[in-house]
Amino acid sequence: MSLLNFLPLLCALALLAPVALSPVSTRANRVVTRVSLSVFGRYVRESGRRQARRRRLLRAAHVGETYRLYASKTWVYAGLAAVAGSVVGVYLVGLVLAVLSVSSATLRETLPSRLGFLANLHAVPTLSMSELFVTLLFSSATLGLAAGGLTYWLRWATLSHRADARERRIDASLARTVAFVYALSRSGMAFPEILRTLARNRAVYGEAAEEVEVAVKAMDLFGLDMLTAIQQMAQQSPSEKFEDLAENLTSVLQSGQSLPSYLHDQYERYQEDAEAEQEAFLELLATLAEGYVSLFVVGPLLLVTLLVIVGLMGIAETLEFLHLMTYLLVPLGNVGFVVYLDSITESLTAGGRDRDVDDPTIADVRRVSDPDATRSVLGDGGVAASASRDDRLANAERLALYDRFRDLRSGLENPVRTVLADPVVVLYATVPLAVVSLVVRVGPAVAAGTATPRAVDDAVVQAALFVLATFAVVRELRRRRLMSIEAAAPDLLDRLASVNEAGMTVVESIEQVADSDLGVLDAEIRRTWRDIEWGTDAATALYRFEDRIDSPTITRIVTLVTNAMHASDDIGRVLRIAADDAQATRRLRRQRRQEMLTYLVIVYLAFLVFLIIVAALNSILIPALEQVPQTETGGSVSAAVPGTGGVSSVSVDAYTLVFFHTALIQGLFSGVVAGKMGEGSVRDGAKHAAVLVTVAYVVFLALP
Template sequence: MNIVEVTAYRIFGNLVDKKVNNNKYIDIKHQLRKAVIPVPVVQYVSLAYFYSLITGLVIGSIGFYASLVVFSDTGALFVFKDLLPNWIEAYALELMACVQGILIFLIGFYTTYFVYLSIPSLKANIRKTSIDQSLIHVTTYLYAMTRGGGLSLFDIFKSLSNHKHIYGTAAEEFGYIVRDMEFFGHDIITALQNAKLRTPSQNFRELIDGLISILSSGGDITAYLKNKTEQYRSVAKTEQQTFLETLGILAESYVSVFVVAPLFLMTILVVLGLLNPTSILIMYLLIYIAVPFGTMVFLILLDTITSDQQKLPETYVTEKSLNVFDDLHVKFSKLDEELIKKIEFQKRITKIKDSLKHPIHLMRGRPSYAFVLSIPVALFYFLNNIIGRYQFDFNIKLVELSTFNIDFATYIDDYIFYSVLIMIVPFIVFHELRAKRISQIEEQIPEFFKKLASINEAGIMLMDAISMTAQSKVGIIHTEIGKMKEDINWGTNLTQALKKFEYRVRTDLTRRIVTTIIKASESTNDVTSVLNIAANDAEVQKQMKNQRSTEMYVYVFIIYMAFFVYLFIVYILTVHFLSSMPSTMGDSVAGMTMVNSINIEEYEMLFFHASMIQGFCSGLVAGQMGNASINSGLKHSIIMIVSSYALFALLI
């Protein structure tokens, strides 16, 4: 324990321990277990009290001093002066500040206390969602392993727990089952019962209940897991339909709140600008703060409900050396040590040279590396066109920009636009190339493994089946199959060849399938059934992904239509409405003298910036909805901001 935990326990430990003994915090205890937070309930509640006390004291003190300042400056207590006794009147200011400080202390204390105690429940719910999402892949793996035979249930659980990075949180739950059996000496029934009590997921609890019943009665585990796999697939399809309907509601909400509403407010504020010059301040807040911040919050909300898979971890290729004489220490001469250092240095230099010679290949594998080149080029372009070519004036007012500052903002707009294009377009190109490649590979993976299964079913070994499949054209994946065949021909064993194939392709679907096949090939000769199961699972995942993409394109189209309607209204306001507005005091429209003049150039600048910001934000939302990726939304953003720029450059 650190010093904070020790201090909290020493102050509040005895008090909390008495309450725990009276079963007051039994729910917190269960939630801590379900959330896998390795802290005793006494310690956790003590920390809740400690943090609440510190927070209450801090904000209570701030509230006390703030009350002193406010009451003394505003004279708010003067109203009650005649109602107070003389002996209180002299200390009325301090007493009122104390009351305010105590109230703020209590608010801060109890707010922090309840928030801190709700964290385990929140984490347990997040864990529940993650388990439910990965459960379909876990049951498929268990079914494939039991169908192939050759492994005990404990060995299957252990192999599954070794691939948590692939099969997600549900695999972690099986890892705890393995821990109970391997280190705590529990039998499999007891370990499963503990897992049933520990998990926050009702679906996982039902799966464990079924396993306990099958093991207790000696039933067919393979048939049970097959039924559960089909059940979870059916449930996944139903849940996806509900999920798509939810996304549809969110898309319509986004269009209403972040596209139509700002446009409506901007129209009203332009008219109000004729009567009240401060209304333009609201436009600044709306365009530069409300829309970007609101979109960011909306994207976070979308990300929490659309991220249906965990981030793939970094994969490394390790080199193994045969240290047969590792216990014999050989003392190298000075010349040999220098030679070894030179060789290692040359290896690193060669690796860097290869990356520099083939930057396209590097960026196709990792599109984010494109920013290493594009950001410096964009900065150079921007600074080269700004520095020395325009006199800077930083006297920028928020409510009313000077003509000079408007000219300056208009001047740099073009260079900012082109700099953004230079910075983002290379990343978009390489990201889309990689995304297209992954999509095509995942489209062809089921067919590839079905061919392997049919060839293997005819009695041909899996290694030979791969070589035969490489001779037929299987689309874009044909190149990777050919490389796998070359690895096998050069003496690489099947496991290593499949791992290299997985590393090159690098998709979550391929990782799950390859992991299943490798484990099955190591434990049994009946790989055909495992291949069929893996191929069917890949086919189901492909169909669900295609269904989602098809239905989401409708909402992406809606966002595009809403944005272009937005541009059309902005065009009407700028060309036809602003041009008829008075630009000087005393001008009249339709025989009526206006109270205030407007700066047409300033409004045109605001409309231009509003269109660019709206286009960039709408594009990100379209990408998150259509492909569950903000990176995929950058191409939509570029299309929209280019459309905005073209509208203002060519027509306005």
């Protein structure tokens, strides 16, 4: 077939290239923008109820495009999709006609004897040129209109989805954001500066801080007064809770009421809302857990049993259906369930992101990229200001080289700390080792053609367990360490608050607390005090403390305390608020773990039942076939089983292999789902997956 036949298809796909590249290429995005505005810009209607709603969605989703530009791009995307869909429709009909233009005799020879009747149903009439033209035109127009309409709908539906996702993240982070504003207001900081501080720390406090940044930009870039900026922020927010908070805040600021008292009431209200929302969420998770067990554990179990019995009775060949279910349907179903869980649990992790803290030891040193780097390099390693230009440049380049390899050097110097800080790092070592072990163990046998499925399975499963187990151990150590630190954080804050309220400064408070017993935080607090003793200011010492621990809770605490220190040295009340917030967060997490423990047990028990029945099928039903007269076919054992309609040849080894793979795959995904439901992270499912896969592997090793 000539390549010229595919030229229209290649042209249609080439039309979509700028659209596909626009999110990652500035030039492609500029081309799409110019074409969109020049072709459809003048036809976009900007007035009307629907247009006003879509314009609000654009602002709520924080899309950096005007309504006219977004609508113009939508029409361009829909038009290109319609053209590409029309061309693809022609090729699709041609492919269908080519596939169906097979004679009945050929189909009868290809199909199994029991399905031979399907060949009689197959009949493709011969189409004339006019009929073929009408068929291709109809398919082209139908698929083109469908592609264009679907693209147009998806553009606006995606916008609504992004706004809804932001609303969930705003509501989830609202309590801790209000606690931050309340604490800083108690420290005496001016309210406009509180808003600016919150906007600067949006990576710590999440989506609610992103909304506050709207008001800060309105004040600093467009010169709006604070009240007008807050009102504008309220109108653009997708969250009704945040909108009510902003509007009530405007009223409080205008009336001259006590701002801390209002914020205290709001903080307690949002904490109660957070507890109520978590209860509702736990009820939803309970329902999902029961549905998962019924649909993805019991369902495949019943289907496996039915297919095996049908296959063994000789009614139909079911081995291919078992393969389809084991290797495609079960993984796809579990992946879809995990994706759905991730979408509804997104709000639980919003606003708790870590931030990167630069190494304060070299934070104030000028870099090569600094235009003033060649003028003065005092404190950059001992080079005097009177040194030559070449010496100054060489020293600055050495500092830049140090920055580039700093992470690698620190990782090699203290690998345990590096791995505990980010358990994913351990995969960089274990995955290559697992691949090498596979190549060494099964590579020669595969090359020689003597590899057996059992040997390959043993090597693959053992390598996978090695990767899973090592990652699970490191992840669990990190999780327990963070839990211990977050459990000790409220006690640390309470002690700091007590000492500070007694009249001591922040530095003196840290000195006093460094000598107390704080459990897992003892060593870190002593290191913080040692930093201060050696001349580091308190804020930098706390930032180093935050960087070493790398916990979202500690990050929020340090952010609050260091910003409150800029307003006043009397931060006892701020520390009390931070302690209450940390305690409330820990209480919610502990409640969730306790509630979900029951459903973790259910997932484990459901998998064990699944494993027992599959093992029974393999060790009882299949061996029963050995009592039936057997034949040797190509080196594999086959059993003749009388069925309702005749005799069927059953491959015992094939069924045993598919049982083994079904148990392994079910154990892997059940563990992932258990981690996602119980602890909110797929990574935490590694330990459950390792346990379940190990149990399945050991059970099948013990079977005769």
